[in-house]
Structure formats: C-alpha cells, structure tokens
Amino acid sequence: MEGRVFQLENLVTISILMACFISSNALPFWDTFEIIWAPDHFKTSPDGQIWDVTLDHITGSGFRTKQSYRYGWFSMKIKLAGGDSAGVATTFYLCSDKDAGPHRDEIDFEFLGNRTGQPYSIQTNVFKNGGGGREMRHNLWFDPTQDFHSYSFLWNNHQIVFFVDKYPIRVFKNVFRRNRFFPNKKPMYLFSSIWNAEAWATRGGLDKINWNSAPFVSSYKDFQADGCQWYNPSPACAHTTTQKWWDQYNAWHLSQTQKNDFLWVQKNYVTYDYCKDRQRYPRIPTECLLNPLK
C-alpha cells in the first residue's frame, strides 16, 4: 500500500516536471498573443498548445502578438483547413500596423484553399509603405491539411527569407537602390488569421466558398519569435556588438544546401512570380534585378 502511494507521488512529481519542461519550450498563448477578431471563433486545445481559428458564414478570426519586433527569426507550425476549402485564406504575416493602415510594411504568407483534391497555393507578398503587388505563388510538395508544417521568416539587414520547413521558398534581398528595403525602423507584429477570400483567391473569384463544408478550421502551434523586441529589447538587441545568429554572416545569404533546396523549389513549385509578369509590369521592378543567391 505504502509502496503504491510512493509510486503515485513520484509519478505526479515527474508529470509536473515534464509539464514545466514542455511549457518552457513553447510560448504560452495568452502571454504572447491577443485575439483581434471574433474571440468566439478562436479556441485553444485543452492543454493550451494548439490554437484554432474558425471561418464560418458569419466570420473568420485572428490573433496577433502583443509585442512588436525588429529583425529576427519568426516561425509557426500550421495545419490548414482541409476539404472543400476554395475561397478560404489562412495567413501568417508580419505587419507594422495594428490595422491595414495606408503606410504599412507587411511580409506575408497566405495559404489559399482549393476544391477537394486540388492543391493549396501558398502566396507570399511584400508591402512597403502600403504598396504591395509583389506576389509569388507556390504549390507545396506535401498536403498541408494533413500535418503541421513550419512556416518561417528570417529578417535581417541583408535578406528576408520565407521558409517552408527547412526549404527557403523565396528570398527577398533587403536592399532597394542604396537603402534597406526594410530597415529595422518600423516594428512588426506577427498576425495569424482565417478569412473569406472568395472574392479574389480562386481563379480571380470564380470559385465561391462552399458553406456546406463549413466551419473551416486552421490550427497553429509552436510559435517562435527569436528576434529583437521593439519595447524592452533583450540585452543582445540593445548592444549592436552582440549579434544574434539571425543577424550574423551565415544568415546574410543562403548556405550551399539552402541554395540547392531553393533552386529545387524554384524549378518545381513556383506557379506565379510577379518578377516575370511583363503584362502587369512592362518594366521589371527594381528589386527583381537582384540575385537572390548572392
């Protein structure tokens, strides 16, 4: 009898230790984020680790970091709403404004759903001072509705890289004429949301959302923000001499392995690139002349 009690106590201690260990690795939702839109269409799993946003015929939903950041590595694992999801957009993006302000900077992942069995598109875009129009679209080499995959931004003085798992799918050189395209002058928040994009996302708005398949739920977890906070900067950010890994030489351009991965994605999965769209841009946009591999 005593032995059993002892074992049980040990078990409880071990579980508590494990719980501490797990929670120290993942940022707790309510410490990190706030709901910005339709709290009744948001929920966390019972253990708090998975964060669901829902779109139905009434509304979508979204959340945002409380902190804003300059430079760093920002990553989220996402499992996208499945089934007949044409017209549904799931997002993960950096934005300098709390609302869609006219002078905002923005760096976007947008995941565009499709009819059952048709592939999702992942659209990336870059806005400077409210001006976007720098879309790329990729297909993915896996079904993003089956499992969580990580989607990440690397942002430093030299480049902005969009990663899907370990693969760099897009490199945006952080130079524009002689200036940084995105100097660390505007703090950026991280946003996540699901919304109704049927007006434009699918073949220019031809495919409407099938509300019989609603609700559409996309799930998020394991957010990482290894960057400099705008307010209360960590010591490493206060001193420019102590650079973090994401602002050191090796993060200023892709490694050889990353270059190979990038070229493989470029060759097989790009479905649209504004840099190559001469109908839309008869003159090549300046930033398109920069070599992403240099």
Ligand SMILES: *[C@@H]1O[C@H](CO)[C@@H](O)[C@H](O)[C@H]1NC(C)=O
């Ligand atoms: C949906 O799938 C079709 C067929 O593969 C494709 O042409 C289209 O671009 C996809 N739409 C989106 C929004 O991904």
